[in-house]
Amino acid sequence: MTGPSSPDMTSAIGGNLPYLRRYARALTGQQDSGDRYAAAALEAILNDPELYDASLSDKVALFRVFHAIWSSSGMPVSNGGEVGLAARAQLHLSRLTENTREALLLHTIEEFTIDEVATIMQVDSDEAGQYVETAFLEMRDAISGKIMIIEDEAVIAMDLEGIVMDMGHRVTGVARTEGDALDLAAKERPDLILSDIQLADDSSGIDAVNQIIARDGDLPVIFITAFPERLLTGEGPEPAFLISKPYTENQVRSAVSQALFFASTETLIR
Incomplete structure (x- = not known):
């Protein structure tokens, strides 16, 4: 040993x-x-x-x-x-x-x-x-809701949308930038946000999520990243729900169900 x-x-x-x-x-x-x-x-x-x-x-x-x-x-x-x-x-x-x-x-x-x-x-x-x-x-069977997707890659966004809709949830829309995300959330408050970290115009999904929560109140969040170890350093607030890229359908299904189930509001703050 x-x-x-x-x-x-x-x-x-x-x-x-x-x-x-x-x-x-x-x-x-x-x-x-x-x-x-x-x-x-x-x-x-x-x-x-x-x-x-x-x-x-x-x-x-x-x-x-x-x-x-x-x-x-x-x-x-x-x-x-x-x-x-x-x-x-x-x-x-x-x-x-x-x-x-x-x-x-x-x-x-x-x-x-x-x-x-x-x-x-x-x-x-x-x-x-x-x-x-x-x-x-x-x-x-425990809970279903409205899900907002923040993702700049169209193929990934479509895949995520299909997965959560197959689970019985409704997608409020897909945002490609921080500004789009703020506007989309203002139109209809989601029950959960599924967000990439790096967005199309080099804006931040983290910043977008934190602004939405500061403006609209607590809601569960799942972040998606190719480098999860960079976000789990123990040096500050971190996401309770984090999916690694490339992801599997079961990972998304599990994380979405868990996040809605717990209604976690743990987010990242730069």
């Missing part, structure tokens, strides 16, 4: 930490609580390096430790103190079948195979597969 101070272990954990934090935030629906669980997993490995199973791939080993921490906490659903969007998110969360959301995120957003999901969650593969199928059905 590689020791706790081994450069190999340190490098392996460091390389996968942004993805663990992404998973934890999507799981909890919030940046702060997600980061606390990720930090708890790192502390557990530091205190007991044997928890990090070197016989597994680096990412699976790290996520397995995290999941043991998460499961031992009882996968808590807060039932007090929240108001508005947060209260609605917790209400939805309390209605989900246990373990389904975790399996869905692991399989779609983090792209683990069903066998790897089973290893992380410490269940058999058939059970892990059933969790994923159940999650898709429950998320699909």
Whole structure:
């Protein structure tokens, strides 16, 4: 077993930490609580390096430790103190079948195979597969809404539009620039924004989203980027929902369902 101070272990954990934090935030629906669980997993490995199973791939080993921490906490659903969007998110969360959301995120957003999901969650593969199928059905039926797309590449915009419409959502429109996005949101307030980072005129999807929220109020946001690790640095506010390019249809479906479900308002601020 590689020791706790081994450069190999340190490098392996460091390389996968942004993805663990992404998973934890999507799981909890919030940046702060997600980061606390990720930090708890790192502390557990530091205190007991044997928890990090070197016989597994680096990412699976790290996520397995995290999941043991998460499961031992009882996968808590807060039932007090929240108001508005947060209260609605917790209400939805309390209605989900246990373990389904975790399996869905692991399989779609983090792209683990069903066998790897089973290893992380410490269940058999058939059970892990059933969790994923159940999650898709429950998320699909939980909520639908109006989605605004900010994307400058026409082919990608059309693909995203088709995916979310097939899910039963309505697309309010597609914006190619920051200015277009502000105008589109003013015409009809969306329930969710699906936004690229770099737009056609070199404007910023991040800036557009932050301006819309400042003007119109909180709403869930999903950012899409080819370089997710650049946005998950731990140095400031970051997105709870982040899709890597190139994406898969299941990743979009999962993130849209999760973001609407949690109504997360975590955004990036430059």
